[in-house]
Amino acid sequence: METTVNGEARVLATDTALDLIAEIKRDHPEILFHQSGGCCDGSSPMCYPANEFMIGDSDVRLGEIGGVPVYISASQFEAWKHTQLIDVVPGRGGMFSLDNGREKRFLTRSRLFGGGEACAVPDVKVRAV
DSSP states (O other), X not given: OOSEETTEESOEEEHHXXXXXXXXXXXXXSEEEEEXXXXXXXXXXXXXXXXXXXOXXXXXXXXXXXXXXXXEOHHHHHHHTXXXXXXXXXXXXXXXXXXXXXXXXXXXXXXXXXXGGGGSOTTOOEEOO
């Protein structure tokens, strides 16, 4: 799987998301993201200790944000393949996600590839890392 689409990174993070990643990495230096589509906050990217989560054969590696690999299940990839942005919003993270208990959580936002910048979330700073 290519980690770019027409030269654009397949996954991006807002500055707020990168800040939360850095905060989590202080407690858990090796982490990864996975978005499964399961029953437990499945539409949200979940953050796990890298050595405690097994990547499946059908999981798709989207790329990295903040030096952290990002995976998505194949079925979710079909639904989300046109999007690329991970953000942070107030609230509780998924029960097993490392953002839980920090009063902010990761969220996938729809940002379309190839000219879809007009559809981007307003006032969200984005940088590819």
